[in-house]
Amino acid sequence: MKKLLIMSALVLSSFVYKAADAQIRINVNIGNQPEWGPYGYDRADYYYLPEIGAYYNVAQRNYTYQQGNRWVTKTSLPSRYKNYDLYRSYKVVINDRNPWINNNVYSSRYGSYRNRHDQRSIRDYNNNAKYARDNDRDQRRDNRWDGHDNRGKDRSR
Numbered sequence: 001m002k003k004l005l006i007m008s009a010l011v012l013s014s015f016v017y018k019a020a021d022a023q024i025r026i027n028v029n030i031g032n033q034p035e036w037g038p039y040g041y042d043r044a045d046y047y048y049l050p051e052i053g054a055y056y057n058v059a060q061r062n063y064t065y066q067q068g069n070r071w072v073t074k075t076s077l078p079s080r081y082k083n084y085d086l087y088r089s090y091k092v093v094i095n096d097r098n099p100w101i102n103n104n105v106y107s108s109r110y111g112s113y114r115n116r117h118d119q120r121s122i123r124d125y126n127n128n129a130k131y132a133r134d135n136d137r138d139q140r141r142d143n144r145w146d147g148h149d150n151r152g153k154d155r156s157r
Contacts, residue, residue: 032058032059032061033058033122034056034058034061034086034122035121035122035123036086036087036091036121036122036123037058037091037121037122038091038093038119038120038121038122039119039120039121039122039124039125040120041093043093043095044058044093044095045057045058045059045093045094045095045096045097046058046093046094046095046096046099047091047092047093047094048091048092048093048094048099048106048110049084049086049089049090049091050090050092050107050110050111050113050114051084051089051090051114051115052065052077052081052084052089053065053066053103053107054077054081055094055099055100056091057073061075062074062075063075063076063077064100065077065078071100087121087123088117089117090113090114090116090117090118090119091119092106092110092113094106
């Protein structure tokens, strides 16, 4: 009788374990997307910036770009991009880990988006509660290059 009770407990616990294993985790980072990001995406791990061949990590708020022959990750773009307008440039949402490893794929697939300025940014829909910001300081931090605020460079308005 004792063995039957122990066996029943083991069988039942294996079902509970499998049920817990079947849970799904959804990661939505809406609140983290910068104001200059493309409108309409519930999830964005990276933005690929085809005009400059760089990647922006939405969660970490940093850029990965080539410096010489290697990829570097920094909190701001280098001074050579000081005139690059994040609001007007086209951004491609990439939900891939370390997308620069496959840069040749992304640059050939999205290279035709260079100099395209018809994409709507989150800022254009700032009344939308979906993209509401809790802290404006984080927004100012997202839009800098080399320590300077880049928000005032929008020529399309």
